[in-house]
Amino acid sequence: MAIEGIDLIKAASFLGAGLAMGLGAIGPGVGEGMVGAKACEAIGKNPGEAGLLTRTMLVGQAVSESTGIYSLVIALLLLFVV
Amino acid sequence: MEDLGRIHQLIVPFMGRDLTFNLDVIVMTWIAIAAMLVFGFLASRNRSRLPGPFQVLGELFVSQLYALTEDALDQERGKAYRPLICALFMFLLFCNWMGLFPHMHEPTKDLNTPLSLGLMGFVIAHYAGIKQKGFKEYAKAYFQPIFFMAPLNIIGELSKVISISFRLFGNIMGGSIIVLVVSHLVFSLVLPPFLNAFFVIFIGAIQAFVFTMLTLVYISVQVN
Amino acid sequence: MLNDIESWVKVAAFAGAGLSMGLGAIGAAIGEGFAAAKANDAIARSPDSSGDIFKLMLVGQAVAETAAIFALVIGVILLFSNFSAAAPISVAALLGAGICMGFGAMGSGVGSGFPAGEACEGVSRQPAVKGNLTTNMLIGSAVSQTPAIFAMVVSFMLMFINYSGAPLHPTSAALLGAGFATGLAAIGSGLGSGLAAGASCQGSARQPLTSANVTIIMLVGQAVAQTPSIFGLLISFVLMFKSYAPSETLAASIALVSAGLCIGFGGIGPGVGNGMTAQSAVGWVARNVRQEAVLMRTMLVGQAVSQSTAIYAMVIALALIFLI
Numbered sequence: 001m002a003i004e005g006i007d008l009i010k011a012a013s014f015l016g017a018g019l020a021m022g023l024g025a026i027g028p029g030v031g032e033g034m035v036g037a038k039a040c041e042a043i044g045k046n047p048g049e050a051g052l053l054t055r056t057m058l059v060g061q062a063v064s065e066s067t068g069i070y071s072l073v074i075a076l077l078l079l080f081v082v
Numbered sequence: 083m084e085d086l087g088r089i090h091q092l093i094v095p096f097m098g099r100d101l102t103f104n105l106d107v108i109v110m111t112w113i114a115i116a117a118m119l120v121f122g123f124l125a126s127r128n129r130s131r132l133p134g135p136f137q138v139l140g141e142l143f144v145s146q147l148y149a150l151t152e153d154a155l156d157q158e159r160g161k162a163y164r165p166l167i168c169a170l171f172m173f174l175l176f177c178n179w180m181g182l183f184p185h186m187h188e189p190t191k192d193l194n195t196p197l198s199l200g201l202m203g204f205v206i207a208h209y210a211g212i213k214q215k216g217f218k219e220y221a222k223a224y225f226q227p228i229f230f231m232a233p234l235n236i237i238g239e240l241s242k243v244i245s246i247s248f249r250l251f252g253n254i255m256g257g258s259i260i261v262l263v264v265s266h267l268v269f270s271l272v273l274p275p276f277l278n279a280f281f282v283i284f285i286g287a288i289q290a291f292v293f294t295m296l297t298l299v300y301i302s303v304q305v306n
Numbered sequence: 307m308l309n310d311i312e313s314w315v316k317v318a319a320f321a322g323a324g325l326s327m328g329l330g331a332i333g334a335a336i337g338e339g340f341a342a343a344k345a346n347d348a349i350a351r352s353p354d355s356s357g358d359i360f361k362l363m364l365v366g367q368a369v370a371e372t373a374a375i376f377a378l379v380i381g382v383i384l385l386f387s388n389f390s391a392a393a394p395i396s397v398a399a400l401l402g403a404g405i406c407m408g409f410g411a412m413g414s415g416v417g418s419g420f421p422a423g424e425a426c427e428g429v430s431r432q433p434a435v436k437g438n439l440t441t442n443m444l445i446g447s448a449v450s451q452t453p454a455i456f457a458m459v460v461s462f463m464l465m466f467i468n469y470s471g472a473p474l475h476p477t478s479a480a481l482l483g484a485g486f487a488t489g490l491a492a493i494g495s496g497l498g499s500g501l502a503a504g505a506s507c508q509g510s511a512r513q514p515l516t517s518a519n520v521t522i523i524m525l526v527g528q529a530v531a532q533t534p535s536i537f538g539l540l541i542s543f544v545l546m547f548k549s550y551a552p553s554e555t556l557a558a559s560i561a562l563v564s565a566g567l568c569i570g571f572g573g574i575g576p577g578v579g580n581g582m583t584a585q586s587a588v589g590w591v592a593r594n595v596r597q598e599a600v601l602m603r604t605m606l607v608g609q610a611v612s613q614s615t616a617i618y619a620m621v622i623a624l625a626l627i628f629l630i
Contacts, residue, residue, distance in 0.1 A: 058299060
């Protein structure tokens with residue numbers, strides 16, 4: 001196997017892209033799950049406000065998903081720009 | 083096993099480019115549409131106070147999904163969108179359950195179908211948002227919390243299309259591959275009916291519902 | 307350095323067996339420990355039904371052990387089989403099989419401990435619903451084993467499909483990646499399904515009348531929580547069955563391994579998160595059964611949104627496989 005400079009850089013950027021998206025998905029996944037869990041709990045306690053609670057849940061999840069989207073952007077940059 | 087990932091394609095040269103048609107998917111989509119039309123015809127013909135089986139099913143679908151839509155949007159706006167939501171759910175359900183029949187494939191197994199449905203939902207949601215709030219208010223939402231977050235907000239909005247369509251595609255494709263491979267491994271003894279019941283009927287119904295709900299939620303987020 | 311392929315294949319098989327059993331024992335041990343702890347708690351609370359609790363604990367632990375037994379089976383096959391088609395590519399395939407089963411048994415082992423523990427505690431609270439609880443626990447922990455079963459299927463295919471015709475260089479990386487994809491992605495889904503199953507045992511012990519509703523929402527929640535492991539399985543199958551052009555570059559190989567790592571790690575978080583959402587929804591259906599429909603809807607939407615990061619990981623993995 002011949003390893004040259006440009007090959008090594010490409011390999012490193014692919015590995016980086018995979019790890020960035022893979023590890024970057026753990027946090028938002030758990031966090032958004034916790035948001036969903038609390039929303040279910042709140043609806044169970046106070047079903048009258050279900051619409052408001054669902055909307056709040058979606059906004060909270062969208063915000064905590066932004067770190068996942070940053071990972072996606074970095075991974076795409078590593079794949080196609082570097 | 084040999085058919086894994088094989089697609090019948092028709093490639094037509096057009097204006098110097100190749101247009102690719104996935105024939106299987108087109109045929110299967112039309113079969114799903116035909117099945118829906120037949121179902122609609124059977125459900126709405128001879129309506130009576132003592133409903134027949136098709137009328138019961140049709141009324142169940144329609145009333146549940148209408149109630150759902152009016153719950154998420156409000157009564158007035160719900161009226162405009164409930165036929166869309168109802169049709170989307172029934173189309174996806176017919177598509178996802180098609181894999182039960184031998185020699186038929188789910189059209190949703192091809193990424194093009196979920197992606198076009200996802201794009202459709204995206205366009206409708208944003209059109210509804212602009213119509214509701216006016217373009218200025220709509221555009222303002224992208225510059226929250228600070229103006230330079232705009233590119234990331236736009237990527238975040240676009241990635242919703244990716245997530246909604248790949249979720250359906252991944253589940254249906256994964257399910258059908260599992261059914262195929264595991265049936266092959268056990269020489270098609272005993273297991274296949276249970277695998278089909280779980281991956282095709284159960285997961286197919288859940289994913290059709292999730293796709294419909296998310297389209298509805300995206301519309302309601304833009305509107306409210 | 308040893309240069310003959312026969313011994314390298316043996317080395318890979320033994321290392322794979324060790325990884326499979328070693329990693330695979332972690333989860334089941336934790337899960338069974340949780341069940342035993344809860345059972346002790348329960349016996350202390352109501353010593354009268356200690357016989358029932360003890361029996362239930364043993365049944366629950368036996369189910370929780372299933373994942374570790376899968377790992378044992380794969381380990382034994384790797385140790386004692388004579389892999390006659392000893393091509394260089396078998397090294398990666400056997401190592402991948404061990405890694406896949408080892409990681410894959412982790413989540414399901416821990417996860418199916420939760421329903422066992424909660425069922426023991428439930429019997430101490432409501433000895434009358436013992437039969438109902440046992441059924442609920444068995445269903446819940448059996449479904450929690452699904453990710454481990456996916457991992458076992460991939461391990462079997464890695465061990466017994468003959469890859470000797472495929473080009474060595476990208477394919478060996480692809481097989482290793484296939485092992486990582488299903489194995490790691492199964493951790494989150496196994497754990498998450500277990501959380502949902504535990505909540506359902508707790509719920510049907512507290513409110514025995516809602517037992518049927520609780521079981522239904524548990525099954526729906528578990529099915530959605532298993533989506534990340536289905537994505538991992540999808541990537542594994544793509545990696546195993548795609549035919550590769552021979553390539554001597556490092557980049558082509560690394561891209562395939564990192565596709566597996568990407569969906570593998572990316573599936574852990576959403577799996578656990580979906581499980582937590584399902585856990586809470588199941589618990590609140592038991593307490594407030596009239597709101598079942600709205601809770602199920604909120605749970606599905608919440609889970610679907612928290613899955614999107616797993617889907618981004620799948621997109622990156624597919625891009626690494628097909629576009630590079």
